[in-house]
Amino acid sequence: MSTAPNGRVPVLVRQVRHELVSLLRTPLTMILSVGFPLVFFVLLSALIGNVVVDEGTGVRLVQFLAPALASFGVIMATFSFLASGLSEARATGVLKRQTGTPLPRWALIGGRIGAAIILGLLSVSLILVVGVVAYDLQLFGRSFAAIVVTLLLSSFTFAALGIALALLLSRPPIVIAVTNGVAIVLAFISGVFIVSGTTPAWMNSIAWAFPLKHMVTVFSGALDPYATGSALQWDHLSVIALWGVAGSAVALWALRSGREHATAAPQLSTSPRARAEDARPRRSTRPSGHRLLAGQVAHAQAILWRDASSVFFAVAFPLLLVAIIPTVNGGGDLDLGGGLILGSFFAATMAVYGSAVTSFVNMPQGLAEERERGVLKRTRGTPLPTGVMLAGRVVAALVVSLLTLAGIAVLAALMYSPPVPPGWPTGVLMFVVSATTFAIVGLAVASLVHGAQAVLAATLGTLLPLCFISDIFVAGVDLPDVVDTVSWVFPLRHAARAMTESVSSVANPFPWEHLAVILGWAVIGVIVIARWFRSEAVKEATPRSRAGTAQADRGDSRPDSELTGAVTPLRGSHAADIARRR
Template sequence: MSVEDRERVRLEPASRSAALPMLTGHAVRAFLRNPLAAFFTLAFPLAFLVIVSTIIGDQTTGHGVPVTQFLVTPFAVFGVAQASFTLVAVDTAVLRESGVLLRLRATPVPPRTVLAARVAASAAIAGVAVLLLTVVGVVAYDVQVVGNKLPAALLTLLLGIACCTALGLALATVTRTVTATQALAQGLLIPLAFVSDVFIVGAELPRPLSVIGSLLPLKHFARAMAETFEPGAGAGFSPGHLAVLVAWTLGGMLIARLRFGWQPRGGAMSRRAAAEVIGPARSSLSAPREPGRGSPAALLGGQISYALLGLRRDPLSVFFAIVFPGLLLALFPSVFGDARVHGLTMAQYLFAGLAAYTVAVTGFVDMPEGVVGARSAGVLKRLLGTPLPFRWYVAGRVCAALIVGLLGVAVLATVGLTFFGVRVDPARLPAVLLAVALGSLCFSALGLAVAALLPAARSLVAVTLGVLLPLCFVSEIFVVGDRPLPGGITAFADVFPVRHLLQALLTATRPDGPGAGFAWGHLAVVAAWAALALVVARVRRSGLT
């Protein structure tokens, strides 16, 4: 035995004893350094607990129990699923594709310890999410922790974490790339949350959606947790729901064990920002600019093409900008039937609301993410040394955001007109297009301003989503009833462009509205925000490069 082997054997027991807490701590620190993961796991459920509780106020059930008593569990379940399913799946895929898992396997640390550390970290983060929501609910909204059901709550939470973790590992083992894992994790979790008593609690779902939710574990986790917060006698255990969680846990563990691999499967990790600059660099450096070449139209067209190419390589952005709004437009009218919102059918109202969301998320979240990715890769600095003017790069990004926004609106129109009786007067199409174009310019400018102000690229999406999603809620984009918002919330929302873009689109798409559908007052506010953001982005242009 060589000296190195003897030294390794001598150190191995000590290394093993210290490896689990050390690797667990490392995983927790990595989570804290990932603003987007922290946002969806901790900030997102907490923000919506506060918003929904504020809107509901002091409403009670038929038994006199405050409605807020039943709001903690669905948001807690979502936080647990984010930490134990999405985070575990994506984190495992990242470690595998970057070669970290393979290198860890060559260390004295046993492979099972490496996986146990990731599971322990996700469990700790999920526990923090539940504790945070519970404390805020108890302190701010008089939520009661039912003492006689606390053991049931702890057991349900542990089984839910185990189930989500096993399924997250299983998902990571059956996908080849990080991008596919991330897109599938979010693409599965968020739609399922709507049919699993997480985002829509107590509603009568259509039979097919109800069956789908009942077959999958998230609904059983949500209902079992809700039972532990139901005031009254009893132990709070839900044997049927817990049995389903155990079955899915065993299934996920079996798949993970059979398919788990340590070696990268999809080649090198995607370098999207670098790929996006290949086109601009080649087009601008292949030959010096000569009279008649490099026209503004050609420069702009090239930048639009490469910006759209970057979006096509990001399925998660495409999902949230195009697929997700279409799913909501199809789901909400199916669930709530003939409910009306501010004098309109739900489908008619949601068509305008989700069109505003599509435009906002494309311009304010997706577009600046691509710009910041290029900045982090050094692309924008190198671009300054080419014949391509920087303004054409930015113009290409903004136009690409407009194209994607228009595509999303077209998908919404197709779903609404085909299946839910949404009507759009052809004479008002110019008003719709103006609102979409001005909204896209406004939110793209705001996204560029935020990108210029933020030095850290990793925090951008957490900031933009963390601002946009609550604003969409208080601006009544995701509203599903006629109950008015408190006056303070409405006054707050009136300051920002999301609500004004919504009102402009509602005016343009209202079937019985007068005139050509132009809401000039609301459009003026959107234009003012666009001008202010462009000034900030111009002043802070150095922050973009």
């Protein structure tokens, strides 16, 4: 279908508006693409952003945090979430059905790109406004053009790359894992989360090969209070543009080859294969409790390992952080005092983070998704007790957490060669208790919050801010008194502190206080699960059911049409009698 040039803009505007409405109706997307960069900026600014780096001009450290985290917001909105949304639409057949409408293909893709760019610009605007209002961030009119050009060019580049990856990769979980993994790793090696560390030369060379480092450099130059001129650095902008051209070429090739249509899964053979043993019952008695539990653990393990995005964020991502964060912050052998080196510190905290992602985020979300699909409701019709099913999920999450711990321990030993800590048995015990508690609290959240997307937003939206105030991602930062008090209320900081003390080369007493708080949260979680967990999804009442409920509340059995005086249509013999009379 051809569209007149003067009619293309309204079509594109309407499609952008449609995509924006869809994004606004998905709170998780707004939280992850806009909320998290803003939360990271606020937390880091509150912790270290008010440090004055120049007494003469009053320049604060936030002046250099804002452009980096604003760039992170752009890449998350225009690269990660654009690719994830497009891949999901492709896998579910939405994109295929849309291409069968009169709407041009360029409008379909352009609408998604436009909505993602607006989302990224919203993230940048919020960070800059909060920085100016709350942390004395300075903006300069001389560099306004550089900021606008950098944001628009980088947004188009990341959008083109995101579309290309979404069309080249096959399944949404793989797209989510790859795009988020690339974005977060590039953010670390491009200096987004590095405040005072120095990136190694080899890592810096890798970062310069990708567009994010160039975007951060130009954006930082535009907000640099000591720079002069327009801050338009054409060499860096040229690299960003080249990546945009390459991404656009790949995306156009994928679109022209029809890759926006999901590849059909191979059909399995349905021919019956009768066997003599199928006629005999496999067991004559009720299976024992431990066999039921083992089966549920195996089932939950299969669910967790089949989700590529969950495996990445729960297992691979903590391993990457153990390798990257100490490397860019002075080396893993940096002495933190108290018999603790930087490599051991982040090995302990990343193990806690990985267990929290597995037990508190991924497992409850998977359970909520099964509840929405009616799987849990059908399970109630089987001999499987609900308690055994939930226990299987908890044990499965614990197994994945222990595997993550083992991988981190091996990696830290190979990279940083720390001495064997005397408190490692205590550390393993506290890790098991913490991971189990995270799983129980996650199930409690799934008991109170019913939708799968809402569960993910609640758990992930709670975990990430707590990581910044619970000594997970930062070390040796003095928190404000209020924030410090709040952090000790939750089990995450107690788990992190117990683990870091256990990997110290100096023997520490058993952490009874931390254990008591963690077990207290486990008890609260068990009470919530026993009281409010439901296997059936909660459905909103339809207008018809709400009307029926209101009628029942009135205590009247007559139809609403009689009560309101409405005329009901005539059917059957009554209509025939009237016709004969006429």
